Amino acid sequence: MELTRLPFLKSALKSRYSQLAVFIVMLVGYIFVILAGLIGTPVGSHNFSIVFVWIAWWAILILVAVPFFGRGWCAVCPIPLPGEWLQRGAVLNPPDKKPRWLNLRWPKFLRNIWLQNISFLLLALFSSVLLTTPNITGIVLAAMLFAAIGLSMIFERRAFCRYLCPVGGFIGLYSQTAPIELRIKDKQVCVVCDGKPCYNGASTVGLDVQRLNPPLSANSNTGYGCPWDVFPGGLTKNTYCGLCMECIRTCPHDNIAINLRPFSADLAKPSTRLDEAFKAFIMLGSAMIYAGVLLGPWGAFKDAAYNVGTSAWFIYATIFLAIIFAILPGFFWLMISLTSRPFAKHPFGAPIGRGVGVRKFASLTTALIPLGLMFWVAFSLSFVLTNATYILASLSDPLGLGWNLFGTANAVWQPMLTSILAPAQTLALVGGLIWSARTAQKAANEVKVSSVPVVIYCFITTLVMLGLLL
Amino acid sequence: MQSRFFLLLFVMAGLVVAFAPFPVRPIAPQERTFRIEAGQFAYSSSEIKVNPGDTVNIQLVSTDVVHGLYVDGYDISIEADPGQTKTLSFVADKPGSFRFRCNVTCGAMHPFMIGKLSVGKKVWFYRSIGLSIIAIIGFLKFPRRPVLITAH
Ligand code: SF4
Ligand code: SF4
Ligand code: SF4
Ligand SMILES: [Cu+2]
Numbered sequence: 001m002e003l004t005r006l007p008f009l010k011s012a013l014k015s016r017y018s019q020l021a022v023f024i025v026m027l028v029g030y031i032f033v034i035l036a037g038l039i040g041t042p043v044g045s046h047n048f049s050i051v052f053v054w055i056a057w058w059a060i061l062i063l064v065a066v067p068f069f070g071r072g073w074c075a076v077c078p079i080p081l082p083g084e085w086l087q088r089g090a091v092l093n094p095p096d097k098k099p100r101w102l103n104l105r106w107p108k109f110l111r112n113i114w115l116q117n118i119s120f121l122l123l124a125l126f127s128s129v130l131l132t133t134p135n136i137t138g139i140v141l142a143a144m145l146f147a148a149i150g151l152s153m154i155f156e157r158r159a160f161c162r163y164l165c166p167v168g169g170f171i172g173l174y175s176q177t178a179p180i181e182l183r184i185k186d187k188q189v190c191v192v193c194d195g196k197p198c199y200n201g202a203s204t205v206g207l208d209v210q211r212l213n214p215p216l217s218a219n220s221n222t223g224y225g226c227p228w229d230v231f232p233g234g235l236t237k238n239t240y241c242g243l244c245m246e247c248i249r250t251c252p253h254d255n256i257a258i259n260l261r262p263f264s265a266d267l268a269k270p271s272t273r274l275d276e277a278f279k280a281f282i283m284l285g286s287a288m289i290y291a292g293v294l295l296g297p298w299g300a301f302k303d304a305a306y307n308v309g310t311s312a313w314f315i316y317a318t319i320f321l322a323i324i325f326a327i328l329p330g331f332f333w334l335m336i337s338l339t340s341r342p343f344a345k346h347p348f349g350a351p352i353g354r355g356v357g358v359r360k361f362a363s364l365t366t367a368l369i370p371l372g373l374m375f376w377v378a379f380s381l382s383f384v385l386t387n388a389t390y391i392l393a394s395l396s397d398p399l400g401l402g403w404n405l406f407g408t409a410n411a412v413w414q415p416m417l418t419s420i421l422a423p424a425q426t427l428a429l430v431g432g433l434i435w436s437a438r439t440a441q442k443a444a445n446e447v448k449v450s451s452v453p454v455v456i457y458c459f460i461t462t463l464v465m466l467g468l469l470l
Numbered sequence: 471m472q473s474r475f476f477l478l479l480f481v482m483a484g485l486v487v488a489f490a491p492f493p494v495r496p497i498a499p500q501e502r503t504f505r506i507e508a509g510q511f512a513y514s515s516s517e518i519k520v521n522p523g524d525t526v527n528i529q530l531v532s533t534d535v536v537h538g539l540y541v542d543g544y545d546i547s548i549e550a551d552p553g554q555t556k557t558l559s560f561v562a563d564k565p566g567s568f569r570f571r572c573n574v575t576c577g578a579m580h581p582f583m584i585g586k587l588s589v590g591k592k593v594w595f596y597r598s599i600g601l602s603i604i605a606i607i608g609f610l611k612f613p614r615r616p617v618l619i620t621a622h
Binding site for chain 1: 511512513542568573575584592594597598601605609610
């Protein structure tokens with residue numbers, strides 16, 4: 001179903017002013033969060049930065065935004081804005097023909113999400129400190145803002161979002177499961193489209209909209225090329241489209257639509273990229289590790305995770321990385337290669353796993369995308385419901401300085417909905433297992449192997465997660 | 471037709487596993503006392519097991535700063551000042567696995583200062599394993615699309 005048919009929605013999305021209004025609110029909020037982190041109370045659970053980023057924002061992101069709107073968060077994210085404005089030299093207008101800054105192409109060997117995998121892991125290894133220390137949260141958020149500005153000066157488009165943002169990596173991966181997509185309406189229109197202004201920018205192409213016949217969308221000659229370095233005409237999955245809505249404005253043929261679609265439609269065509277496959281393992285593994293370390297009853301793990309730099313922490317970090325890069329993918333590879341061996345072309349003398357190349361391995365990890373998302377949902381439900389009451393208190397007293405703006409500063413901490421937590425987590429995890437089994441069947445069909453080992457892998461990891469959470 | 475029937479069968483089985491009351495062998499209720507030491511940011515003896523109907527006394531001793539103990543699901547709590555012992559008594563009348571956690575801000579990792587109370591069987595854990603198994607059998611036995619086992 002095409003949502004952009006709704007005239008109200010379409011004009012809201014096309015208007016730069018409505019978007020700017022949201023951006024300004026978000027940017028002000030973001031800067032306030034940084035300041036709160038740096039100057040507010042060091043007590044995490046009473047500091048706006050911790051409570052709003054790691055409880056409120058996180059809850060909205062993982063429980064609502066990603067599962068239902070895909071990259072919806074990126075559509076309103078304030079982090080790349082200052083950099084983008086500087087890059088274009090304007091807040092609303094398209095850039096000049098001559099670039100203002102270096103405007104380099106991003107290096108070819110980094111055109112993948114390995115840097116995002118690394119940046120996420122860096123934060124993940126320090127997460128116990130990050131989650132609980134307002135200062136650190138403030139510094140990390142500020143660093144992301146400045147990194148985005150810096151990269152906008154050096155490289156073209158949104159290099160930070162595409163290649164570095166630790167959050168953007170997994171939002172992109174999981175956005176494939178969302179029931180919403182931005183796509184072109186008619187391929188043929190794109191094929192004959194002059195200059196592809198959606199990618200190159202209307203002004204750069206020198207397209208004069210007024211002279212086209214029939215005169216087309218009025219503001220498309222003020223549009224610029226896709227900031228995410230995506231050619232909208234070729235979109236087949238949500239992963240790298242940041243839903244910035246620019247192409248809706250730029251396309252002179254009104255050929256861009258936002259559609260409602262079945263969940264996880266993108267996963268029908270499995271990706272064969274190893275960087276994306278490992279992103280799936282990274283997310284799956286971190287959800288399991290966090291469930292054990294943060295929500296488990298084992299104090300020694302928490303100590304190790306928190307005391308960054310001690311030898312216990314190094315052991316923790318090593319185990320963390322081993323689970324993500326060796327144990328989970330190794331076990332996965334072993335399962336699929338053991339079962340696919342007898343069917344490989346040379347059954348005699350072929351070493352184990354002959355039949356499993358990178359393509360099959362990566363394709364089959366598609367099943368781990370819905371699984372990982374639901375692991376995160378189950379983990380976050382517990383974390384968020386227990387700590388949600390902090391939000392009330394910190395709204396009234398954001399810096400922990402004893403203010404009482406809305407009279408809720410003394411709201412007592414109280415876990416919410418503790419009686420439905422376990423059933424809700426069961427629903428999420430078992431539902432995730434079924435979802436991933438269906439995905440596994442489709443992916444296995446694509447690469448013509450049995451889906452059974454993948455389904456069993458998902459089953460075993462789900463059991464581990466159930467054991468950790470329930 | 472047949473696959474519809476099996477689907478229905480599986481859904482029914484799922485519903486039974488999810489909602490049927492858990493069989494419990496009646497065990498005579500006892501009074502049990504646990505001494506739990508709370509220090510930043512862990513409880514020592516962080517996992518306690520009781521039977522449904524038991525009367526539970528938790529003696530909370532704090533070894534450093536003020537700590538609390540809040541039992542999820544039962545929604546009851548106590549606080550203990552350093553060096554002090556406070557006792558929380560309650561009848562464990564809800565079966566299942568519950569977290570207990572510190573409810574007095576005691577430092578950085580406070581939100582993750584957590585222990586586990588098991589009252590009888592971990593009901594939801596077993597239910598969810600049952601549901602997972604049913605789901606998996608359903609999938610392996612009745613694939614929606616032909617599962618190709620041979621490589622061409
Ligand atoms: S990729 Fe990161 S910085 Fe860019 S819009 Fe998304 S969340 Fe924001
Ligand atoms: S989306 Fe619009 S601007 Fe882009 S190629 Fe297609 S018709 Fe041209
Ligand atoms: S310009 Fe279009 S394709 Fe590119 S990121 Fe924005 S919405 Fe997505
Ligand atoms: Cu505490």
